[in-house]
Amino acid sequence: MKKSLGPRTLAFPTPVWVVGTYDANRKPNVMTAAWGSICCSKPPCIGVSLRKATYSYGNIVAQGAFTISVPSETHVKEADYFGIVSGREVNKFDQAHLTPVASTLVDAPYVAEFPLVLECKLIHTIEIGLHTLFIGEILDVKADEAVLGEKGFPDIEKVRPIIFGPEIRSYHGIGRYLGQAFAIGKDL
Amino acid sequence: MKKSLGPRTLAFPTPVWVVGTYDANRKPNVMTAAWGSICCSKPPCIGVSLRKATYSYGNIVAQGAFTISVPSETHVKEADYFGIVSGREVNKFDQAHLTPVASTLVDAPYVAEFPLVLECKLIHTIEIGLHTLFIGEILDVKADEAVLGEKGFPDIEKVRPIIFGPEIRSYHGIGRYLGQAFAIGKDL
Numbered sequence: 464m465k466k467s468l469g470p471r472t473l474a475f476p477t478p479v480w481v482v483g484t485y486d487a488n489r490k491p492n493v494m495t496a497a498w499g500s501i502c503c504s505k506p507p508c509i510g511v512s513l514r515k516a517t518y519s520y521g522n523i524v525a526q527g528a529f530t531i532s533v534p535s536e537t538h539v540k541e542a543d544y545f546g547i548v549s550g551r552e553v554n555k556f557d558q559a560h561l562t563p564v565a566s567t568l569v570d571a572p573y574v575a576e577f578p579l580v581l582e583c584k585l586i587h588t589i590e591i592g593l594h595t596l597f598i599g600e601i602l603d604v605k606a607d608e609a610v611l612g613e614k615g616f617p618d619i620e621k622v623r624p625i626i627f628g629p630e631i632r633s634y635h636g637i638g639r640y641l642g643q644a645f646a647i648g649k650d651l
Numbered sequence: 652m653k654k655s656l657g658p659r660t661l662a663f664p665t666p667v668w669v670v671g672t673y674d675a676n677r678k679p680n681v682m683t684a685a686w687g688s689i690c691c692s693k694p695p696c697i698g699v700s701l702r703k704a705t706y707s708y709g710n711i712v713a714q715g716a717f718t719i720s721v722p723s724e725t726h727v728k729e730a731d732y733f734g735i736v737s738g739r740e741v742n743k744f745d746q747a748h749l750t751p752v753a754s755t756l757v758d759a760p761y762v763a764e765f766p767l768v769l770e771c772k773l774i775h776t777i778e779i780g781l782h783t784l785f786i787g788e789i790l791d792v793k794a795d796e797a798v799l800g801e802k803g804f805p806d807i808e809k810v811r812p813i814i815f816g817p818e819i820r821s822y823h824g825i826g827r828y829l830g831q832a833f834a835i836g837k838d839l
Contacts, residue, residue, distance in 0.1 A: 465768065465793035472695045473792045473805070474769060475721055475812035476666050476825065477688060500665060500688030501817065502700045503779035507660045510698065510784070512690045533663055539829045543836030559839060580653065581662060589777060591691035591786060596698070598779060604661045605653035612819070617661070619816040619823060624663035626814065626825060627832060628807040629689065631800070634835075635807060636826030637664065637814060641727045644820040648731030651747060 472498075472629050479542050479625035479634065482511055483530035483563070483572045484522035486550065491563035491572035493555050494519045495546030497627040498594060499531070507601040509583060512594035518550040523585060523597050528569035531599075533579040535623045536636045542625060543634070568602045578607040578622050660686075660817050667730050667813035667822065670699055671718035671751070671760045672710035674738065679751035679760035681743050682707045683734030685815040686782060687719070695789040697769060700782035706738040711773060711785050716757035721767040724811045724824045731822070756790045766798040766810050 477497040484492050499511035509531060513520045523529050534542040541559045548555060556563045556574075563572035566582045573580040583599025612618030619637055626635045641647075665685040672680050686700035697719060701708045711717050722730040729747045736743060744751045744762075751760035754770045761768040771787025800806030807825055814823045829835075 464796070466796055466799065468792040468794060468804070470695050470789050471792050472689045472692050472697075472789070473767075474666070474668070474689055474697060474719060475767065475805070475807050475810055476664055476814055478662070478664050480662070498689045498691070500698070500700075501660045501662055501686045502698065502784050503686070503782040504660050504702075505781040506779075507658050508779055508782075509660075509662060510688070510690065512688075514692075531662060536829055540835050540839050543830070543832055543834070544839040545836070547833060547836050579661075579663065587777060587779065589775060589786070591694075591696055591775065593693040594691040594696075596690050596786075598777075598784075601658050601660070604656045604659045606656060608652070608654055611654065614819075616656070616818045617663070619663050619814075619819060619821065622663055625829060626664055626807075630804045631802075631807060632832040632834075633807065634829040634832055636829055638824030638826035641724055641813065641822040641824055642731070644731055644815060644822055645735060646731070646820075647728050647822075648733070648735050651728050651732040 475628055476626040477629055479627045481532040481534055481545055481574060482519055483532055484519050485526055485571060486522050491556055492518055492550035493545045495542050508598050509581060509601055510596050510598045512596045514594055526570045527585045528571045529583050529599055530566055530571045530573040531581040532574035532577040533624050534577045536625050539625055539634050578610040579617055580605050663816055664814040665817055667815045669720040669722055669733055669762060670707055671720055672707050673714055673759060674710050679744055680706055680738035681733045683730050696786050697771060697789055698784050698786045700784045702782055714758045715773045716759045717771050717787055718754055718759045718761040719769040720762035720765040721812050722765045724813050727813055727822050766795045767805055768793050
């Protein structure tokens with residue numbers, strides 16, 4: 464028997480991603496978002512939902528572009544900080560001692576120190592309610608050589624992405640390998 | 652220096668969620684999706700992207716409803732199986748020896764044996780490309796009593812959700828606790 468918890472934004476896992484944008488003065492900004500996911504394979508797209516009140520919201524609307532930088536768990540404090548303060552008041556890169564890198568593909572910066580980044584061109588804007596969903600076409604994925612594994616793809620155990628638990632508000636690391644997708648279910 | 656990997660659906664982490672639907676004959680169906688996320692806080696909404704070719708696609712369009720069941724890592728084989736076969740050919744619940752429960756809130760079934768479920772009413776359909784993004788308003792979240800922790804919310808270390816790595820196609824468990832959100836970044 465399951466217990467009803469009411470209508471809530473409660474699902475596990477959610478990502479901890481850092482959205483990079485430029486403001487009108489070309490000041491780089493970053494904010495942390497957990498409401499995001501890949502949402503199409505062809506063209507490759509990623510969606511991220513932001514509140515209109517955020518500084519990043521206006522930046523994405525104005526520039527038509529954003530990046531997603533995936534922090535490693537070594538930067539969990541910086542990732543949390545990026546979700547607490549507003550780019551209206553501070554330069555978050557400076558405060559966190561992290562380095563903005565200008566994308567050459569879209570008009571947005573990414574975080575040099577984070578191991579995996581996606582450069583995205585805004586293609587859809589969906590007003591849902593408190594949050595607006597921005598869908599970006601992924602023009603390129605870039606990764607640090609140090610996190611690359613077999614077949615040249617990033618190794619998730621080297622990237623060590625952060626997992627967020629909504630409502631319980633906790634961050635977790637990536638855990639043990641459970642098996643290979645589109646494979647282990649065959650011998651059910 | 653980062654290495655360019657090209658335009659790809661490559662971001663960590665992605666969830667492993669099971670989408671529950673009914674077909675026209677009320678046969679319950681489930682399919683696994685990794686392209687999904689919470690996408691709005693008010694109203695609480697969750698989005699999941701499916702290919703038009705899937706059996707579940709037509710079911711969601713016809714019923715205007717779906718559920719999300721969050722499998723625990725103990726059911727990783729079943730979750731993988733749900734993404735391999737089609738509900739057109741088989742009854743996946745029967746094959747996996749799992750139990751469909753009819754939602755009383757929306758016209759869709761969820762998986763009794765999975766610890767956390769969301770019941771969703773379709774409110775937006777966005778054609779992106781190969782995938783269509785279905786946005787559902789979360790009408791209720793239900794959880795097994797056994798996974799509830801502090802404050803009555805599900806404990807992520809008891810739910811033990813599965814994390815999927817796109818491209819590398821591997822499943823992982825949840826890892827160690829890293830800290831509290833909206834808190835650990837304050838002493839940066």
